[in-house]
Amino acid sequence: MTSTTTETNERSAARRRVPRQARSRARVEAVLDAAAALVVEHGVEALTTRAIADAAGVPVASLYQYFADKEDVLLALADRDMAEMDEQVLSDLATLPVLTVASVVETTMRAFVTVYHRRPAFVEIWLRGRTNTALHDYGREHNRRIAATLRALALETGLADEGLAEHVALLAVEVGDRCFQLAFEHDAQGDPALVEEGIALVTAYLERHATPAGRTGVPQPGSGEGRP
Amino acid sequence: MTSTTTETNERSAARRRVPRQARSRARVEAVLDAAAALVVEHGVEALTTRAIADAAGVPVASLYQYFADKEDVLLALADRDMAEMDEQVLSDLATLPVLTVASVVETTMRAFVTVYHRRPAFVEIWLRGRTNTALHDYGREHNRRIAATLRALALETGLADEGLAEHVALLAVEVGDRCFQLAFEHDAQGDPALVEEGIALVTAYLERHATPAGRTGVPQPGSGEGRP
Amino acid sequence: MTSTTTETNERSAARRRVPRQARSRARVEAVLDAAAALVVEHGVEALTTRAIADAAGVPVASLYQYFADKEDVLLALADRDMAEMDEQVLSDLATLPVLTVASVVETTMRAFVTVYHRRPAFVEIWLRGRTNTALHDYGREHNRRIAATLRALALETGLADEGLAEHVALLAVEVGDRCFQLAFEHDAQGDPALVEEGIALVTAYLERHATPAGRTGVPQPGSGEGRP
Amino acid sequence: MTSTTTETNERSAARRRVPRQARSRARVEAVLDAAAALVVEHGVEALTTRAIADAAGVPVASLYQYFADKEDVLLALADRDMAEMDEQVLSDLATLPVLTVASVVETTMRAFVTVYHRRPAFVEIWLRGRTNTALHDYGREHNRRIAATLRALALETGLADEGLAEHVALLAVEVGDRCFQLAFEHDAQGDPALVEEGIALVTAYLERHATPAGRTGVPQPGSGEGRP
DNA sequence: AATGAATGAGGATTCATTCAT
DNA sequence: TATGAATGAATCCTCATTCAT
Numbered sequence: 013m014t015s016t017t018t019e020t021n022e023r024s025a026a027r028r029r030v031p032r033q034a035r036s037r038a039r040v041e042a043v044l045d046a047a048a049a050l051v052v053e054h055g056v057e058a059l060t061t062r063a064i065a066d067a068a069g070v071p072v073a074s075l076y077q078y079f080a081d082k083e084d085v086l087l088a089l090a091d092r093d094m095a096e097m098d099e100q101v102l103s104d105l106a107t108l109p110v111l112t113v114a115s116v117v118e119t120t121m122r123a124f125v126t127v128y129h130r131r132p133a134f135v136e137i138w139l140r141g142r143t144n145t146a147l148h149d150y151g152r153e154h155n156r157r158i159a160a161t162l163r164a165l166a167l168e169t170g171l172a173d174e175g176l177a178e179h180v181a182l183l184a185v186e187v188g189d190r191c192f193q194l195a196f197e198h199d200a201q202g203d204p205a206l207v208e209e210g211i212a213l214v215t216a217y218l219e220r221h222a223t224p225a226g227r228t229g230v231p232q233p234g235s236g237e238g239r240p
Numbered sequence: 241m242t243s244t245t246t247e248t249n250e251r252s253a254a255r256r257r258v259p260r261q262a263r264s265r266a267r268v269e270a271v272l273d274a275a276a277a278l279v280v281e282h283g284v285e286a287l288t289t290r291a292i293a294d295a296a297g298v299p300v301a302s303l304y305q306y307f308a309d310k311e312d313v314l315l316a317l318a319d320r321d322m323a324e325m326d327e328q329v330l331s332d333l334a335t336l337p338v339l340t341v342a343s344v345v346e347t348t349m350r351a352f353v354t355v356y357h358r359r360p361a362f363v364e365i366w367l368r369g370r371t372n373t374a375l376h377d378y379g380r381e382h383n384r385r386i387a388a389t390l391r392a393l394a395l396e397t398g399l400a401d402e403g404l405a406e407h408v409a410l411l412a413v414e415v416g417d418r419c420f421q422l423a424f425e426h427d428a429q430g431d432p433a434l435v436e437e438g439i440a441l442v443t444a445y446l447e448r449h450a451t452p453a454g455r456t457g458v459p460q461p462g463s464g465e466g467r468p
Numbered sequence: 469m470t471s472t473t474t475e476t477n478e479r480s481a482a483r484r485r486v487p488r489q490a491r492s493r494a495r496v497e498a499v500l501d502a503a504a505a506l507v508v509e510h511g512v513e514a515l516t517t518r519a520i521a522d523a524a525g526v527p528v529a530s531l532y533q534y535f536a537d538k539e540d541v542l543l544a545l546a547d548r549d550m551a552e553m554d555e556q557v558l559s560d561l562a563t564l565p566v567l568t569v570a571s572v573v574e575t576t577m578r579a580f581v582t583v584y585h586r587r588p589a590f591v592e593i594w595l596r597g598r599t600n601t602a603l604h605d606y607g608r609e610h611n612r613r614i615a616a617t618l619r620a621l622a623l624e625t626g627l628a629d630e631g632l633a634e635h636v637a638l639l640a641v642e643v644g645d646r647c648f649q650l651a652f653e654h655d656a657q658g659d660p661a662l663v664e665e666g667i668a669l670v671t672a673y674l675e676r677h678a679t680p681a682g683r684t685g686v687p688q689p690g691s692g693e694g695r696p
Numbered sequence: 697m698t699s700t701t702t703e704t705n706e707r708s709a710a711r712r713r714v715p716r717q718a719r720s721r722a723r724v725e726a727v728l729d730a731a732a733a734l735v736v737e738h739g740v741e742a743l744t745t746r747a748i749a750d751a752a753g754v755p756v757a758s759l760y761q762y763f764a765d766k767e768d769v770l771l772a773l774a775d776r777d778m779a780e781m782d783e784q785v786l787s788d789l790a791t792l793p794v795l796t797v798a799s800v801v802e803t804t805m806r807a808f809v810t811v812y813h814r815r816p817a818f819v820e821i822w823l824r825g826r827t828n829t830a831l832h833d834y835g836r837e838h839n840r841r842i843a844a845t846l847r848a849l850a851l852e853t854g855l856a857d858e859g860l861a862e863h864v865a866l867l868a869v870e871v872g873d874r875c876f877q878l879a880f881e882h883d884a885q886g887d888p889a890l891v892e893e894g895i896a897l898v899t900a901y902l903e904r905h906a907t908p909a910g911r912t913g914v915p916q917p918g919s920g921e922g923r924p
Numbered sequence: 925a926a927t928g929a930a931t932g933a934g935g936a937t938t939c940a941t942t943c944a945t
Numbered sequence: 946t947a948t949g950a951a952t953g954a955a956t957c958c959t960c961a962t963t964c965a966t
Binding site (some may be wrong): 516517518523528531532535538 | 960
Binding site (some may be wrong): 718 | 949950
């Protein structure tokens with residue numbers, strides 16, 4: 013299995029006019045942290061460049077040294093947590109001795125919940141901030157990437173065969189995503205009942221597209237010599 | 241069975257400060273038509289009071305005679321089409337001689353598609369306009385109402401029993417909604433494959449919560465003395 | 469002879485999005501007066517919307533009620549004085565018992581000087597403010613109009629015949645304009661010697677394109693029953 | 697006759713804080729070439745330090761190593777072409793066997809046209825870029841210098857006598873300049889008719905200030921032992 | 925009921941220029 | 946000499962909404 017998303021999920025190239033490498037690490041992080049705090053407190057819609065700059069203790073103009081524009085800050089924020097999300101999913105899946113559609117779905121979705129719990133800002137940005145167009149698009153795009161990765165995993169391991177269309181995988185991810193949005197809408201911890209139902213829902217759907225082995229289980233591939 | 245939503249779907253009471261009766265019918269319709277056209281052409285985000293007023297040929301200030309605020313226009317627009325949606329769903333369901341979870345889900349979802357095809361503005365507002373906070377909330381609320389109605393129908397007809405939790409019904413509706421969002425994202429007619437998958441997905445999920453009769457079928461209740 | 473410019477010189481229609489009639493006279497004048505004062509004091513380049521608004525005692529937003537944008541204010545300012553300029557030219561020309569190229573040129577150019585003396589802001593805007601693109605364009609356009617009007621006069625009265633090309637008239641006006649720019653560059657009253665030279669220059673040039681009568685003189689047409 | 701302008705036309709001393717010698721020739725030229733290209737493509741107003749730096753492939757900060765500030769780049773650009781202009785005028789004038797006011801004016805003005813044709817960037821900067829304050833001032837200043845030089849030539853050769861005031865010479869140059877601005881406003885090649893008229897105009901004016909010999913002709917001074 | 929007029933309240937960006945290294 | 950990084954300082958403009966009439 014490979015990374016959930018290719019590299020740390022690079023945002024649309026066109027957008028990133030600012031050389032990421034060049035960013036002064038510490039200050040950039042300060043800006044992101046400040047933005048995250050503001051988002052948790054007031055929501056994505058209320059975020060303004062001045063608020064971020066003030067909270068981070070940098071001039072507004074410096075924001076534009078590190079980020080292409082305001083939305084780029086938001087996307088960087090999403091990127092940061094999403095990278096962690098990807099890692100969590102990967103490492104959790106790696107612990108499974110036996111893979112089934114059900115166990116993969118459950119493990120993946122619980123990994124999401126784990127990160128949501130750890131990152132309140134991510135809940136605000138990723139689950140509740142979708143009214144922001146940039147985040148909306150980012151969400152679609154990332155879901156597409158996740159779907160592709162998980163589909164690849166399923167094909168590699170034999171949980172599914174080529175008959176598993178890409179749009180089916182995407183639908184599963186999108187739908188799981190919506191379950192989380194619902195579960196975390198008013199509840200910072202996520203309504204457990206809704207999370208359970210979400211897992212059941214996605215599982216039920218994907219089992220329809222699974223191979224017999226996908227339902228009964230296949231051993232974790234390369235158990236022992238997994239790739240870095 | 242009763243109306244899919246109670247009355248013509250009253251938007252949050254607090255919002256509607258303007259007496260509906262008082263509205264000068266013709267002008268209100270002109271405003272809504274103008275807004276609908278603008279939304280179809282430029283999307284929900286680009287809608288401004290002045291644009292609406294200009295397009296409708298009324299002074300901006302008059303908008304506030306008919307609507308509480310800008311978002312109220314949007315909601316009225318949604319209401320208008322949503323009422324039609326509810327009717328379509330009801331009448332289509334009424335034609336079913338035998339109800340099953342599968343047939344109810346399919347009929348309902350196809351009724352949605354029918355209206356989406358008929359109302360391009362509705363696609364723009366309801367499926368693509370969710371970046372607007374008011375519409376986002378309206379969507380959640382309406383989905384909740386649809387879920388309640390359909391759940392009531394399922395309980396009445398025996399497709400499901402009391403064990404069918406409200407949040408399960410809501411999840412099904414929300415998830416179906418997401419399928420439509422995906423299907424209509426770039427395609428004004430809706431990607432047929434995604435629609436099919438959506439139907440399959442919701443059906444698979446709800447059959448898990450159905451009674452045996454829900455899977456085999458129950459006769460259309462009161463077949464012969466249909467509702468008004 | 470007709471008006472120097474058709475109507476009060478309407479600025480490019482495209483620009484004027486704001487209905488002039490609707491403007492609350494007094495406030496608009498206040499804005500223009502404030503802007504004029506600022507221009508005289510700090511020059512055209514230094515003019516900002518906030519400075520204008522503050523000086524006029526109106527909110528910045530109100531500026532946009534009366535004017536399409538910042539440049540529109542400048543153009544309105546130019547319009548105001550230019551209308552006066554046109555009138556001065558017309559009435560001064562009307563007093564000439566006999567018209568010659570020389571007398572028309574001299575009278576016209578002295579009328580300009582008269583208005584420049586009366587309107588310091590006009591000197592700043594019209595003669596020194598040409599670094600502003602909008603004013604630059606306005607200048608070209610107005611010069612074109614003046615040239616057309618004066619050429620028409622020359623043809624009507626026989627000072628010149630059809631051989632007087634439009635671009636010749638324009639060149640004469642543009643060149644006279646440059647003389648004024650030079651004369652008033654550092655001198656609020658205009659360097660008299662340069663003004664004289666300017667008159668001589670334009671006269672010498674246009675006499676090359678004049679009819680014999682244009683050099684010897686023709687009676688003021690309609691002397692006695694002039695047009696309204 | 698001496699150089700049209702003293703040395704390579706030194707821009708206002710105060711401005712040039714950067715030692716010319718110190719400039720890394722190649723990079724300086726790269727910057728100027730890049731700036732010239734940008735000016736031709738987007739006009740003077742659109743020029744920014746970053747655009748120049750990017751196009752030239754040097755860091756923005758390095759610009760300040762070679763030039764005092766942004767406008768200094770523009771002025772250096774103007775200088776470069778203006779030096780060529782001066783040379784063209786001088787060499788063209790040197791070919792005249794007989795000097796008259798008319799031939800000097802015509803030769804000079806045609807030399808300008810020659811260079812305008814050769815240097816599109818110069819047209820953009822010198823003729824169309826006058827909305828830039830620095831260039832506006834540079835223009836005035838250079839015209840003054842040209843006027844002084846040509847007046848000196850006229851006095852030396854006897855085309856005019858001491859009665860030819862400096863401001864007369866300046867007016868002639870300024871007015872010729874305006875003719876070019878008009879001729880090249882929309883036409884990269886310059887409207888020939890306007891150029892002709894301009895020559896006629898300036899000639900007609902200066903002949904009023906010429907000596908009889910200025911009208912009939914004087915031999916090219918030192919024909920045979922030209923200047924270095 | 926209708927509306928012309930007014931405005932409060934921001935908000936995102938751009939850019940030339942300067943230093944510390 | 947070269948330059949990556951930082952930033953001070955403004956600026957224009959939009960828009961929803963409210964009154965007085």
